[in-house]
Amino acid sequence: MARYEDCLRFVDGADYVLHCAALIPPRSDHNEKLAYECDYLASKNLVDAINASPTRERIKFVYIGTVAEYGNRNRKTMWGRVGDPMISSDYDCYSMNKIRAERYLFEHRPANFVSLRQTAIAHKYLFANNMSDGLMFHTSWNGPLEWVSDRDSGRLLTHLVAYDMEGRLKGFWNRIYNIGGGRSCRATGFESVSQGFALMGRSAKDFFSPEWNITRNFHGCYFLDGDELESILHFRRDSLADFWARMGKKHWCLKLAKIVPPALIKSLVFKPLLKDENAPMYWVNNGYEGHVKAFFGGREAFAKIPRRWAEFNLYCEGRDEKGEPFDNEASKDLAWAQKNHMALDHGYDESKPIGSLTIEDMRQAAAFRGGECLSESMKKGDLWTKLKWRCAEGHEFTMSPFTLLFGGYWCPLCEQPKPWATGKLAAHSPFFAQVYFADHDASETVDSYPLGGNGEKD
Ligand SMILES: [Zn+2]
Structure with a gap:
């Protein structure tokens, strides 16, 4: 394959x-x-x-x-x-x-x-x-x-x-x-x-x-x-x-x-x-x-x-x-x-019907991920046309609202797991922080873990 x-x-x-x-x-x-x-x-x-x-x-x-x-x-x-x-x-x-x-x-x-x-x-x-x-x-x-x-x-x-x-x-x-x-x-x-x-x-x-x-x-x-x-x-x-x-x-x-x-x-x-x-x-x-x-x-x-x-x-x-x-x-x-309100926060008003989501909802979601939505407008409720975004590190990328809101994805560069730097991403993003800092302490933000594994020492 x-x-x-x-x-x-x-x-x-x-x-x-x-x-x-x-x-x-x-x-x-x-x-x-x-x-x-x-x-x-x-x-x-x-x-x-x-x-x-x-x-x-x-x-x-x-x-x-x-x-x-x-x-x-x-x-x-x-x-x-x-x-x-x-x-x-x-x-x-x-x-x-x-x-x-x-x-x-x-x-x-x-x-x-x-x-x-x-x-x-x-x-x-x-x-x-x-x-x-x-x-x-x-x-x-x-x-x-x-x-x-x-x-x-x-x-x-x-x-x-x-x-x-x-x-x-x-x-x-x-x-x-x-x-x-x-x-x-x-x-x-x-x-x-x-x-x-x-x-x-x-x-x-x-x-x-x-x-x-x-x-x-x-x-x-x-x-x-x-x-x-x-x-x-x-x-x-x-x-x-x-x-x-x-x-x-x-x-x-x-x-x-x-x-x-x-x-x-x-x-x-x-x-x-x-x-x-x-x-x-x-x-x-x-x-x-x-x-x-x-x-x-x-x-x-x-x-x-x-x-x-x-x-x-x-x-x-x-x-x-x-x-x-x-x-x-x-x-x-x-x-x-x-x-006990165990549902994680997705950073936008989820009670709204999908068909009524607007660029304002995208701005809110982007802010909750530590960045911004650079597109000026979107067709109401259109989940598929890609919009422009910028992450906290300044990377600019395009992605559909579907991938962002329902996929749970964000910046393709920062969200690359390798070199295992989720802490760096979470430090600027309440969206990722709610999972990452539930089991990492506040100091674990900068250092990525050495690659290692597969028989190599770290
Ligand atoms: Zn980034």
């Missing part, structure tokens, strides 16, 4: 192009070049090929985006929705390239497209893929994750095509949606890991030490607007518990692990993984200072993580980071999110 000529052949005569191809972590963490080719270049080639096709008006393009585009979320930002800022986690080649690709799609839009931002998939290879890589430790214990099962994700695409062919998807195209499994698929990082180990009659506490896992710089959130896609495509059947029950049947022999002392499994299976170059403890022990800073907030913050589970505050045990009472189950309810 990194070859344009091949993409031309793929789309020739197609009615639908379902672009699910991606190189995801952990493989994208180990092969930056392949992540670029698969996650960015392949997407660009498909968009270009469709736009060059004589039947381009007929082709319907489905881009599968990712929850990773929303960056790391914590207690303050645990609920996400379309229009939230696009922030790649530092050192994450996957989200970096997915963000670039999606921006390209919006700015070169084919006649009929949709971006479906896929959340974490609970799939049958989950165990096998993650048990052999340091990625296993990239989940923060209290981080919010809304899963969706592999079967439900597949059903979604089947319904999409079937319903569209029946003419039932009026108003569906040229928009962005989040794919999530809903209430029954929401879990914190600790709950997610422990539900897997429950197949062996164990929990994360039996095999992990608290400081083995990162405290920030991953991704995952609960979706405020995930039910919208469900109301259109009716794809949800599985809860997270259903998925684990299915895995239990498939890996029935895991039950036998109950008779093995957990300390033995810890030393034979998990401790060796700490030496994997994708493991946070490897970064700590081998001078990967950029990684230690990005994923823990630095060595001092790492040193403060309790080493014993009894002292570590877990949402699922009713305590927040400071040990204050926290109702974890309630925090997964949409009603709780609405009552």
Whole structure:
């Protein structure tokens, strides 16, 4: 797919192009070049090929985006929705390239497209893929994750095509949606890991030490607007518990692990993984200072993580980071999110119908992103004609109101994740600051993290 000529052949005569191809972590963490080719270049080639096709008006393009585009979320930002800022986690080649690709799609839009931002998939290879890589430790214990099962994700695409062919998807195209499994698929990082180990009659506490896992710089959130896609495509059947029950049947022999002392499994299976170059403890022990800073907030913050589970505050045990009472189950309810005003600010009056948005709304949105709208006028409600903008750094660029307001994008130079300088962008932009400074302190504005990764020391 990194070859344009091949993409031309793929789309020739197609009615639908379902672009699910991606190189995801952990493989994208180990092969930056392949992540670029698969996650960015392949997407660009498909968009270009469709736009060059004589039947381009007929082709319907489905881009599968990712929850990773929303960056790391914590207690303050645990609920996400379309229009939230696009922030790649530092050192994450996957989200970096997915963000670039999606921006390209919006700015070169084919006649009929949709971006479906896929959340974490609970799939049958989950165990096998993650048990052999340091990625296993990239989940923060209290981080919010809304899963969706592999079967439900597949059903979604089947319904999409079937319903569209029946003419039932009026108003569906040229928009962005989040794919999530809903209430029954929401879990914190600790709950997610422990539900897997429950197949062996164990929990994360039996095999992990608290400081083995990162405290920030991953991704995952609960979706405020995930039910919208469900109301259109009716794809949800599985809860997270259903998925684990299915895995239990498939890996029935895991039950036998109950008779093995957990300390033995810890030393034979998990401790060796700490030496994997994708493991946070490897970064700590081998001078990967950029990684230690990005994923823990630095060595001092790492040193403060309790080493014993009894002292570590877990949402699922009713305590927040400071040990204050926290109702974890309630925090997964949409009603709780609405009552606690968890929706991020998008910097313009969202109560207005789209058709009545004017240049004044664009000026407001630009100011909230730390810049200005240079265009003097726009056609009322026109989301597609590109306007001119200037960011806080003085870069001038053109971009459609759709990409800005609904995509969550801003200056293409400042928002390039590399060299991992989101802090610099957030320092001038309340829009990005609301996510970035929820888990970074005020001093983390200037220094970008050294590139590193992929076997090189920072
Ligand atoms: Zn800029």
